[in-house]
Amino acid sequence: MKNTILILLLIFGLFACEDNDSYFDASIPQENVSFEAIPGGAIMRYTLPENTDIFAVRAEYEDYKGKKMIKIASYAYDSLVLDGFNEARNNVPVRVSLLNQSNEASKAMEFTFNTQDSGPVAFFNNIEVLPYWDGFQVKYKVPCAATGLCNVFFIGTNPMTKELDTLLLETFAIEAGENVKYYSLAQKRDMNTVVVKTEDFRGNVAMQKIYEGIASYNVEKLDPSNFEWLDPFSLSVENDNQGFMVGWKYLFDGDVKGSRKLAFQESWGNTLSPANMYSFVTLPYAVNKPDAPKYFILDIKEPKQVSSIRMYGMLNLNTMTKPSVFVTCYGTMLPNDVTIYASNDKDDNNSWVKVGNFYQSLTAAVPWIQRAGDVDNSTKIKTTSELEAVEPCYLTVNFSVDNPPYRYFKVEFNSVFKKIPNQYYENTTERVTLHEVEVYGK
Incomplete structure (x- = not known):
């Protein structure tokens, strides 16, 4: 008898529990839900009914691997991203339900959505x-x-x-x-x-x-023995006297670091010997301006498919012993903004095509001139062996492989570093210098 009563109480208890189960009674009209395919998934957009008990929206679906995905968005939003797909798919099933603050779910509504390739x-x-x-x-x-x-x-x-x-x-x-x-x-x-x-x-x-x-378009340095640096505005300082040795021809002498200058100074037995820069420097105001164009023309003598042009600065020798044209800090005269045009007819102004540009901010943390002359005292080089052990410093202007062969390259120096932190001198007259130029091509 006791066992019978216990069984009856258990049955009544189960029915009582079922009767007390609570369901969140809310739904979204079908027309208030839409889906937009996006790369790798879809955006589900919805408009919730005026029901203050709705706390969130939940979407359940499977990603491209069959893994169950559950996405939930607050009632304060009107969209939900359904992701987890790679290749585009159509009619992906999704079950959408509403949640109240007790995390009770409404009856799920079934939709499908499409995706685009991720x-x-x-x-x-x-x-x-x-x-x-x-x-x-x-x-x-x-x-x-x-x-x-x-x-x-x-x-x-x-x-x-x-x-x-x-x-x-x-x-x-x-x-x-x-x-x-x-x-x-x-x-x-x-x-x-x-x-x-x-x-x-x-x-x-x-x-x-x-x-x-x-x-692979394998490249090599082109032979510079016949190169010519044309100077339409007569800006290049040409002086082959002792203590100077400056001019455009030194751009193509093969010295990319300052070896000739250091060797000359060592031959005198001290670093206070005449300067002999073996380098290129301009007169004042050689920087290109919109209202006062200035440029040089590099003639490589025959059309070549050029991949890049490198422009070197002299490394930081123990003492630069500069002649007067280099009286400002050497690094302030090196360019930070260079534009290059190309042509096969230098006399036809309409034939020039822009082929490359180099730009570096004047406030760059590590400028390309970091190891150039007079820029940073920690990079001083005292001997030839030290010079041989270090890499040169240079900027590179790269060109597209789609360019045809060109013979002439117009070089505009749009800006120089002008002022370097912790240096007293400033290149207020905007002279420009380079130590070497190399051309690489197919």
């Missing part, structure tokens, strides 16, 4: 892997709101094993819009094999493609 997949919809100087370039265009990572590899010799391997060059975040990445390789080959692999920010590989037979 950034890591869309990356391959408009990509080109093309030849470049000593390597290759990757051009790509992806839609707005694209995200993800791209890994660029090439097939080369592993420095550890000395065998062919897939070597990582760079991992970068995919940016919406049109972009180009340039890769010049230390390992030079006539043809390269390039591997491009993309992944989402969760570390999932989205897609991988291999590009074979990408030609």
Whole structure:
């Protein structure tokens, strides 16, 4: 008898619990919910009814791997991003419910949504892997709101094993819009094999493609023996007297560091010997201005497909012992803004085409002139052996591989460093100097 009563009480208790279960009674009209496909997912937009008990909106669906995804947005918002997809999909099921402050859910409503290719997949919809100087370039265009990572590899010799391997060059975040990445390789080959692999920010590989037979435009320094630096405005200081040795011809003498000057000073047995800069310097006010154009023309004597032009500064020798034309701090006369145009007819003003530009802020933390003369006392060089052990300092103006061969290059110095921190002198007259110019080409 007692057992019978206990069973009856248990049954009544179960029914009582079922009767007391509470459900959140709220819903959204179907027409108040819409979906917009975006890269890697969709945006769910909604308009909530006038119900103060609604605290949040919840969407449940499965991502491209079949993993359950739950997205919740506060009642204060009107949209929710449903992500987790790579390749575009149609009619993805989603269950949408409303939550109150007690986290009680309303009856779920069922919808479907479409997605677009995610950034890591869309990356391959408009990509080109093309030849470049000593390597290759990757051009790509992806839609707005694209995200993800791209890994660029090439097939080369592993420095550890000395065998062919897939070597990582760079991992970068995919940016919406049109972009180009340039890769010049230390390992030079006539043809390269390039591997491009993309992944989402969760570390999932989205897609991988291999590009074979990408030609490399291998470059070398062009012989400067016949180069000429034309001076239409007569700005170059030409003085081959002892204590000077300045003029445009020293731009092509092969001395990229200041070796000739240091050797001359050492031959005198001290560093206070005559200056003999073996360098190029201009008269005052050689900087190009919109209302007063100034430029030089580099003539390489025959049309060549040029990849870049390097412009060197003399390194920081123990004492510069400058002649009067270098009376200001040497580094203040080096350019921070250079524009180069090209032509095959220097006398036709309409034939000049802009091919390259270099710009560095005057407030750059580490300017390209950091180790140039008189800039930083910690970089002083006292002996020839010290000079031989260090790298030169230079700026580089790079050119596109799409340029045709050109013979003439118009060089505009738009700005110089002029004033350097912790230095007394200032290049108020805007003289310009360079120590060496090198041209690289196909």
